[in-house]
Amino acid sequence: MDIEFNIQLNEDDKWIMEKHHYHDGIEILFCISDSGKVFLEDKVYPLNKGTLLSIKDTALHRTIVPVDTKYRRYVLHFPLVTLQKISTKDSDLATIFSLSNYCIRLEQEDYAYILQLLDSHNTISKDEFASDIISSSIFMKIIVHIARIIVGTKQVEYKNSTDFNKIAPILDYIQENLTEDLSLDRLSDVFFFSKHHLLRTFKNTTGFTINDYIIQRRILLSKKFLRDGFSVQEAGEMSGFMNYSHFIRTFGKLNGIPPGNYARKYRSR
Numbered sequence: 078m079d080i081e082f083n084i085q086l087n088e089d090d091k092w093i094m095e096k097h098h099y100h101d102g103i104e105i106l107f108c109i110s111d112s113g114k115v116f117l118e119d120k121v122y123p124l125n126k127g128t129l130l131s132i133k134d135t136a137l138h139r140t141i142v143p144v145d146t147k148y149r150r151y152v153l154h155f156p157l158v159t160l161q162k163i164s165t166k167d168s169d170l171a172t173i174f175s176l177s178n179y180c181i182r183l184e185q186e187d188y189a190y191i192l193q194l195l196d197s198h199n200t201i202s203k204d205e206f207a208s209d210i211i212s213s214s215i216f217m218k219i220i221v222h223i224a225r226i227i228v229g230t231k232q233v234e235y236k237n238s239t240d241f242n243k244i245a246p247i248l249d250y251i252q253e254n255l256t257e258d259l260s261l262d263r264l265s266d267v268f269f270f271s272k273h274h275l276l277r278t279f280k281n282t283t284g285f286t287i288n289d290y291i292i293q294r295r296i297l298l299s300k301k302f303l304r305d306g307f308s309v310q311e312a313g314e315m316s317g318f319m320n321y322s323h324f325i326r327t328f329g330k331l332n333g334i335p336p337g338n339y340a341r342k343y344r345s346r
Contacts, residue, residue, distance in 0.1 A: 082155035092142040102156040106130040110149040113142040119248045122180040131179040255317040303340040
């Protein structure tokens, strides 16, 4: 079975993620050290040894690790089509992983089992016969086990600060009104913040400027429309870009590829 995925062990003594980012596929973060926290869309979760994060397609996120803290984790990336290929009528893995983000504190038995699978995958030699089959087999075991955990486990409670709780309604408002006026004056009026206080609190809490966050959200929405078959102009307008040229430039800057090329590349999969 020809399936696309990547499994990587990352170890950093000093880790700085300057900006939020997203992927055009699913990411699974398997923590093997106590390492800080992660901002995931509109929530903040702790990153502890045994924490498992499943991050859905195009979800904005950013890990925040204290200075001089060792950050060890396995990271898995794979497109949704991979899950569609290995799903069955009775076991719809694609739906499980695409519906929501998940943050789970693993039981010791589950942690040890998944870690053993990941470590064994890390030792596979590509030069050995049938290494691709062994690799795919281990990947599928990991995904099935995580899916079983997701189905039967409560998520870790997120830990938002007081400032984040103030900003959360603004994040929701932006998400629900991407095609409307989201100027600083408008947001300041709606939420009764001074513009200076709103700018400072939003930036300190999320790591985004308000404008950057709105742009990122509009671009994410436009990518969905492009994948759904809408034209470049339609995708731009339906996601809140009133200037076609500005949409083309912004999309290319953030994705490294023009929107038309992105749509064709996605449809050719």
